[in-house]
Amino acid sequence: MYTFQIPHLGAQRPEVAVQRIxxxxxxxxxxxxxxxxxxxxxxxVLQAAKDALDIYGLGATGSPVLNGTFRLHQLLEQKxxxxxxxxxxxxxxxxxxxxxxxxVVSAYAHKGxxxxxxxxxxxxxVDGAILSQATIKLFKHNDxxxxxxxxxxxxxxxxxxLVCTEGVYSADGDTGHVADIxxxxxxxxxxxxxxxxxxxxxxxxxxRGVSEEQGVLDEVDMIIATxxxxxxxxxxxxxxxxxxxxxxxxxxxxxxxxCALDPAVTxxxxxxxxxAGGPDGQAKRERIRSNADYLRARLxxxxxxxxxxxxxxxxxxxxxxxxxxxxxxxQRQGVDASLMSFPAVPKNQSRIRLFVTSxxxxxxxxxxxxxxxxxxxxxxxxxxx
Amino acid sequence: MNNPxxxxxxxxxxxxxxxxxxxxxxxxxxxxxxxxxxSIVEVAPGIALLALTALNFPAGALGNLPEFQExxxxxxxxxxxxxxxxxxxxLILSLSSTNLEHLEHCVSYYKLPVFGQFSCVNIQKEPHEVxxxxxxxxxxxxxxxxxxxxxxxxxxxxxxxxxxxGDLYVADVLMKGSLFEHQNTGDAGTLYNHPFFRGIxxxxxxxxxxxxxxxxxxxxxxxxxxxxxxxx
Numbered sequence: 001m002y003t004f005q006i007p008h009l010g011a012q013r014p015e016v017a018v019q020r021i022x023x024x025x026x027x028x029x030x031x032x033x034x035x036x037x038x039x040x041x042x043x044x045v046l047q048a049a050k051d052a053l054d055i056y057g058l059g060a061t062g063s064p065v066l067n068g069t070f071r072l073h074q075l076l077e078q079k080x081x082x083x084x085x086x087x088x089x090x091x092x093x094x095x096x097x098x099x100x101x102x103x104v105v106s107a108y109a110h111k112g113x114x115x116x117x118x119x120x121x122x123x124x125x126v127d128g129a130i131l132s133q134a135t136i137k138l139f140k141h142n143d144x145x146x147x148x149x150x151x152x153x154x155x156x157x158x159x160x161x162l163v164c165t166e167g168v169y170s171a172d173g174d175t176g177h178v179a180d181i182x183x184x185x186x187x188x189x190x191x192x193x194x195x196x197x198x199x200x201x202x203x204x205x206x207x208r209g210v211s212e213e214q215g216v217l218d219e220v221d222m223i224i225a226t227x228x229x230x231x232x233x234x235x236x237x238x239x240x241x242x243x244x245x246x247x248x249x250x251x252x253x254x255x256x257x258x259c260a261l262d263p264a265v266t267x268x269x270x271x272x273x274x275x276a277g278g279p280d281g282q283a284k285r286e287r288i289r290s291n292a293d294y295l296r297a298r299l300x301x302x303x304x305x306x307x308x309x310x311x312x313x314x315x316x317x318x319x320x321x322x323x324x325x326x327x328x329x330x331q332r333q334g335v336d337a338s339l340m341s342f343p344a345v346p347k348n349q350s351r352i353r354l355f356v357t358s359x360x361x362x363x364x365x366x367x368x369x370x371x372x373x374x375x376x377x378x379x380x381x382x383x384x385x
Numbered sequence: 386m387n388n389p390x391x392x393x394x395x396x397x398x399x400x401x402x403x404x405x406x407x408x409x410x411x412x413x414x415x416x417x418x419x420x421x422x423x424s425i426v427e428v429a430p431g432i433a434l435l436a437l438t439a440l441n442f443p444a445g446a447l448g449n450l451p452e453f454q455e456x457x458x459x460x461x462x463x464x465x466x467x468x469x470x471x472x473x474x475x476l477i478l479s480l481s482s483t484n485l486e487h488l489e490h491c492v493s494y495y496k497l498p499v500f501g502q503f504s505c506v507n508i509q510k511e512p513h514e515v516x517x518x519x520x521x522x523x524x525x526x527x528x529x530x531x532x533x534x535x536x537x538x539x540x541x542x543x544x545x546x547x548x549x550x551g552d553l554y555v556a557d558v559l560m561k562g563s564l565f566e567h568q569n570t571g572d573a574g575t576l577y578n579h580p581f582f583r584g585i586x587x588x589x590x591x592x593x594x595x596x597x598x599x600x601x602x603x604x605x606x607x608x609x610x611x612x613x614x615x616x617x
Contacts, residue, residue, distance in 0.1 A: 117430075119429065126430060129430060130430055135431070136431040137431065138429060138432060153589065346568030348567055348569070
C-alpha cells in the first residue's frame with residue numbers, strides 16, 4: 001500500500017509508468033510533477049543537453065569559483081540576463097534551488113540583521129535564515145498589513161532587513177501579494193527577495209514571474225529561480241543587481257562549496273530558456289493557464305480546492321489518517337498525485353496537490369478529475385456530503 | 386512513559402469541561418520566562434507556543450471541594466524523553482482558580498505558581514467558550530473555532546514542569562476523556578495584557594491560535610496528576 005518514493009520508469013510526462021515495491025507496474029496520469037512546461041523531455045532541450053554532454057563531459061567536477069565554471073555556465077547567465085532584459089543586473093548560479101535560497105539568504109544577512117519571512121515560507125528560506133544567524137521574524141501568510149506591523153516594531157535604522165516572499169506557494173497554489181509586500185517593505189528600507197520557483201517562465205506576460213505580473217519586477221531586489229520546475233532541469237539562481245550577484249558568487253557557501261551545475265543540464269537549460277522566451281513559451285503559458293482553469297472548473301464546488309488561482313490545485317481531504325489508503329487508491333485508479341499530510345500541513349487539512357502542465361490534454365485532465373472525484377466520494381470528502 | 390496512575394501521590398481530578406488553546410507567540414516575548422536550563426520548543430524559527438487551559442471541576446471532583454474553575458498557563462518546552470514521549474511538555478507559569486482551598490493545595494502539593502483568585506468566570510460548555518476576569522481586569526476570552534468536532538475516547542500524556550526557589554520539578558500528567566483536537570484557524574478569542582501572563586505584552590506579541598484541544602460536553606474526564614519530583 002505504501003506509495004511514497006515510488007520509482008518512475010520514464011520522463012515526467014502527462015502520462016507516466018511507475019513500479020511499486022511489490023514489483024507491480026502501473027500506468028498513471030501524472031498530476032504530481034513540476035515539469036510545468038514539459039521542457040524536461042522537449043526534443044530540442046534534450047538535443048542541447050546531449051551536445052553539451054559531448055563537449056563538456058558528465059560533471060563540472062569543481063566549484064564554480066575554482067575550476068568548475070564552463071563557458072556554458074556563462075552562456076546560461078547571459079541568457080537569463082537577456083530574458084529579464086534589465087540593464088545592470090547579473091546572475092549567480094547554484095546547483096539547486098535549495099542551495100540558492102540558503103546561500104543567498106545566509107550571504108546577505110548576518111548576526112544582528114533581521115530576516116522577515118512569510119509564515120508559510122519554503123524550508124530553504126527558513127534554513128537560510130537560520131544559517132545566517134540573523135534574528136528571524138515571521139508575518140502571517142501573505143498578510144502585508146501584518147508585515148507592516150512587524151516591520152514597524154523593528155529598530156531598522158542600523159539594521160539590514162531582508163523580507164522574503166514567494167511568487168506562488170506550492171502548498172495552496174495561491175499567489176504571493178508581491179506588489180503589496182514590496183510597497184510595505186520599501187517604506188522601511190528593507191530588501192525584498194521573491195522566490196519565483198513555481199512561477200518563473202509561467203506568470204507574467206513574458207514569463208518573468210509574479211513580480212512581472214504585479215508590475216514590480218524592477219523594485220524587487222532579489223529574484224530566486226529554480227531550474228527544476230518550469231525549466232525542466234535542476235539547479236537555481238539569484239537574479240539581482242550585478243554588484244549583488246558578484247558578492248553572492250563569493251560569499252554564498254552553498255555555491256562555493258558545491259560542484260557547479262552539470263554540463264548536460266546547463267546545455268538543456270539554455271535551450272529551455274530560449275524556447276520559453278519565444279513563441280513556444282508564449283503558447284505554453286497560455287495552455288497551462290487554460291488547463292489549470294479547466295481542471296479547477298471540473299473540481300470546484302465538488303471538492304475543497306482552497307484559494308488556488310495558479311497551476312497548483314490543492315484538493316483538501318482533511319483527515320491525515322486517509323493519506324496512505326487514499327494515495328494507494330489514486331495510484332490504483334490511475335493518478336500520480338502528490339499528497340501532503342500533517343505535520344507538513346496543519347491537522348485535518350491534508351491535501352492532494354495537483355500540478356497542471358501545459359502538456360496535459362483535455363482527456364487526461366478529465367480522466368484525472370474523474371478519479372479525484374471518485375476518490376472524494378469513496379473517502380467522504382465531496383463537498384455536498 | 387512513567388504511568389502517572391502508579392506514581393506516588395497521584396491524585397485523580399475529574400473535570401467536566403476542558404478547553405486548551407496553544408498560541409504561536411514570538412520567542413522574544415517569552416524567553417525571559419524560561420530558566421536557562423530549559424529550552425522552548427519552536428514550531429517555526431523564533432516562534433514559541435503558549436498553552437492556556439480552562440477547566441471546570443464539578444463538586445466532589447476532589448475530596449469535598451465544591452464546583453470550581455481553573456485557568457492554567459505555560460510555555461511548551463522540550464520534554465525529558467527519558468521519562469517517556471509525551472504529547473508535549475510545559476513549564477507552568479501561572480494558575481488561577483475560583484477556589485481558595487484549591488489554590489492553597491496547588492502551592493503546597495504541586496508547587497504550582499499560583500497567581501490569584503478570579504472575580505468572574507463565564508464558561509459556556511457548548512459551544513466551548515470561556516471568559517476569565519479578576520480584580521486586574523479581563524485575562525482572556527477563549528473559544529473553539531472548529532465547527533464540527535468529532536470526539537473520541539483518548540488519553541494525553543504530558544510533562545508538567547514547575548520552578549520553585551530555583552529548582553525544577555516535573556510531574557507526568559495523564560488526561561483521559563472524550564477529546565477532540567484540531568488546527569483550524571480563526572478567532573479563538575483574546576489574551577489581554579494582564580499580570581497573569583507574567584509581563585508579556587499581548588498587543589505587541591499578537592498571539593495566533595496554533596492548535597486547540599477540548600473535551601466533549603456532558604462527558605467526564607480524568608486528570609491523573611502525581612506530586613512533582615525534583616528534576617535534574
